[in-house]
Structure formats: structure tokens, C-alpha cells
Amino acid sequence: QVQLVESGGGLVQAGGSLRLSCAASGLTFSLYNMGWFRQVPGKERAFVASISPYSSTTYYEETVKGRFTISRVNAKNTVYLQMNNLKPEDTAIYYCAADRGPVRPMSNGAPDYWGQGTQVTVSS
Secondary structure, eight states, rough: OEEEEEEEEEEEEEOEEEEEEEEEESSOOOSSSSEEEEEEETOOOOOEEEEEETTSSSEGGGGGTTTTTEEEOOOOOOOOEEESSGGGGHHHHEEEEESOOHHHHHTTOOSSEEOOEEEEEEEE
């Protein structure tokens, strides 16, 4: 059974930082592109960042470029999202995703597996 378990969310002031982690189990981690999405109430889940199986390629949504960094450690079956200079508009539930497909920015329909989400709240 595949599980993706996110952690590291919380409440932070604007300008602050958080690091999200996603621990994967039940799959061959190094075969999957890994990604992060986020969702706010009333809106569709939106792509944030993704990373190829051996970290050679990363993609970012435009508004997080230069502030967020995605990384992975295959030996730990874990993907990270370092979020710096957080803004109130970054407030959302953040989801981890695994996609066995080609290296590409992930669309909502791409991932094979999803985590349960972790709340990030940025106060102004």
C-alpha cells in the first residue's frame, strides 16, 4: 500500500520560512517524479513544484520561483519543500504527489498517488 505522509506545516508570519517533508512508502521512490500542490477553499488544487527522479530537473509555479526550493533524498524516500519569504497568499493545504510519468510540470491529473495534505497558514 502506497503512503505519502506530509509534515512540517503550521502557522508562520509573513516573511518567515517553513520546510515541508513528505515521506513515501510502498513504492520504488526513485522511479517517481515527486511534486507539491496546494489548494485553498473554493479553488482547484494547483501545481507548486516538482522534481525528477534523480533531481536533475525541477519545475516551479511562477509565483514561488526564487522563494521555494524542492529537493529529495532517495535514500530516505523523502521529498522536501523549503519555503522562504512566505506571503499570506501562500496560505493553503499543501499536498505531496508521486507521478510515474515523463519528467514534466505536473498537472492535477498526472499524479498516481497523493498525500493527505498539511496546512500552511501565513499571517500578515
